[in-house]
Amino acid sequence: MKPHVTLSDIAKQLNVSKVTVSKALRGHPDISRETTRLVKKVAEELGYTPNFAARNLSSRKSSTIGVVVPKIAHFFFSSVIEAIYDEAFYNNYDIALTVSQENAEREKKHIETLMAMRVDGIIVSITQETKDSAIFEKVVSRNVPLVFMDRVLQMNGTSQVTVDDKGGAMRAIELAISNGYTKIAHIGGYKEINIGRNRYEGFAEAMRKHGLPLQPEWVIHGGFGEDDGYQGFMRIYKSGKMPEFIFAVTYPVALGVYAAASDVGVRIPDDLDIICFGSASINKFLKPALSYVDQPTRTLGKAALDLVLEHVRESEDYQPKHVEVPTELVIRDTCIKKKLILDSAAK
């Protein structure tokens, strides 16, 4: 069996040139309707499959956007990714998706692979541990459009799509305060990364604004996973000084708090109330379902893709942008006004 049908095979059969076939297949207006029809028919019959490697090499573009995310088994990312896919599909682009597993070295390797693939642009959400921006500088110096998404690095020549982390955090804390809480803890992410830093700052600012002191025992910094939530709670618990309320930096961290609290017999939300940043589709099945600061994942994914494409298309002196999408407070079974209700009941 001949390994692969090529343009020439079709051309030969029709007694036209490769060029005609190439153009016809791409629907180029140069070619007459009749010829186009014929070419397509024969291509179909022969079972022609274009060779992207050849096409990309020759055209110097790939019509694919590279994506690097730290995790995939995670509601936030898988949801954003679906949105990116949909938007790419709609724009006739392919996505080359890679997963860094929160590992900076892998991240670097993936970006190198994407550049070697000559993707038209790259969207990345950095790992927890990414410090070195060298690889990203390299991307920029190659004139490959680069968009940071959610977890970003501040860099010239790159666009960014983030959520309003600080504002969202502030409103969450203010909700807690308006519910009567004053002993408020924060299990936060690394401060080196924007989402960790900004959510912390929103927390701190809201506290300051309402004259509440920050207790060092009640401010924890760590990673963004369940384990980190578990450990974070335990550190607070063992300090002997229990807060009334915890603001968790991510949904998984909040889940970790649930697990830890349950292990030591602390009841949520009665003994300890909680709110977090982000959610998951399974939240409605949690008892109690977490109230949370909603991150519009689809908006985020779509915005990220639109930004790269914008950059891809405008070429030369494109001015990178920073898009910040707003958050929304969603109230479920935690952080509700029960204290106030109790207070008024006591009267």
Next chain:
Amino acid sequence: MKPHVTLSDIAKQLNVSKVTVSKALRGHPDISRETTRLVKKVAEELGYTPNFAARNLSSRKSSTIGVVVPKIAHFFFSSVIEAIYDEAFYNNYDIALTVSQENAEREKKHIETLMAMRVDGIIVSITQETKDSAIFEKVVSRNVPLVFMDRVLQMNGTSQVTVDDKGGAMRAIELAISNGYTKIAHIGGYKEINIGRNRYEGFAEAMRKHGLPLQPEWVIHGGFGEDDGYQGFMRIYKSGKMPEFIFAVTYPVALGVYAAASDVGVRIPDDLDIICFGSASINKFLKPALSYVDQPTRTLGKAALDLVLEHVRESEDYQPKHVEVPTELVIRDTCIKKKLILDSAAK
């Protein structure tokens, strides 16, 4: 700025040929250590990035495996995918991941893209609605190694990796029976797809074996998502004939049952007990945590990748394989022996 550094640029600078550079960069033993060192040094200095399109075109291979899954925001798939990535990484392969969104048309398009990319092999988990195997026949006829994973199509020339759906389902039902239940319902998947069919058959066979009749009201067939679970429960509920126990075809379906049950005031596991196929990392935070038939997702992903690579490497007359990985019953807070305990307490 010169768009891209090429082999020739390096070659020129060193006064050697492109071939020498090419070989040196790939660590070919032909080239002396000294030359190799020099070449690599210059490549680094110049910021050389290989061009995969050119490499693939010339070598007629891509060192990448295509993957098509129906969903990504889903614990089962995201976990399997992580395993596939890890195994590919370990074997120096790249993964081209695509998501069909349970849409057969997209699935087809993705497979065409992967073939156009000349991936070395393809792993696919078909959509709920995939009927037509034509596109897969095309893959096989092109001699592209094809491995079906979890959701499979029975086809000559393809390998398969599945879990022991029937056996797992049987054991789940037998557990329920041994716990004293006789009124057992099944909210199942489409019977056209192996996982739906086999889990149903395991259920049916276990029932038969223990002399329990199948009530038509208690056997529902539908999709694999939360909605399907919700609807399925409601159909059973509205039939007026409530079972004591439900076997849900997937974890999301079970979640849908939770939601529906909660909406109509049916308590789980007291009024209605349940078990399901598959789980999720958040299960431990559910109240009650679901007992389930565990699918070893990492094993599945690794096996799928190993199978494609095996096929890729053995070329010619490779005999496709069917690997079936065993399941395990995991007991959490549902389907426990409470009925027996009650019985003995009553004596």
Next chain:
DNA sequence: GTGAAAGCGCTAACAG
């Protein structure tokens, strides 16, 4: 409307 020529950047096969 169509085609001839040239080349994208790399590797395979062979020769030295």
Next chain:
DNA sequence: CTGTTAGCGCTTTCAC
């Protein structure tokens, strides 16, 4: 050990 020769399959000019 190194280099020469020939493409891989396609798209781009630019003629006709």
